[in-house]
Amino acid sequence: MKTILIISTLLFLFIKLSSADSKIIKDGLILQSKPYSLNETTLVVSNSNKIYVCSIVGKLTKCILSSNNKNFIN
Numbered sequence: 001m002k003t004i005l006i007i008s009t010l011l012f013l014f015i016k017l018s019s020a021d022s023k024i025i026k027d028g029l030i031l032q033s034k035p036y037s038l039n040e041t042t043l044v045v046s047n048s049n050k051i052y053v054c055s056i057v058g059k060l061t062k063c064i065l066s067s068n069n070k071n072f073i074n
Helices: 002-027
Strands: 029-035 040-045 050-057 059-066
Touching: 002 040, 002 050, 002 059
Parallel strands: none
Antiparallel strands: 029 040, 040 050, 050 059
16 A cells, blocks of 8 residues: 555656646747757747756656756846
C-alpha cells in the first residue's frame, strides 16, 4: 500500500511539473529558437520579466530560469 502511494505521488508531481514548463512556453514570448532536429529544440522564453531557457524533446519539456537577462533582451 505504501509503495502505491509513493508511486502515485511521484507520478502526480511529474505531471504537474511538466505542465508548468509547458505553461511557461505557452504564456511567454519566444525570443530565440534553435532547432536541432524535427523533435528537438531549445528556446529562450521571456515570461513575467524573467528569462527561461527551455529544451523540448518530443513531448517532453524542461525549462530553467536564466540568471543572466542582459544577453537575451534586444
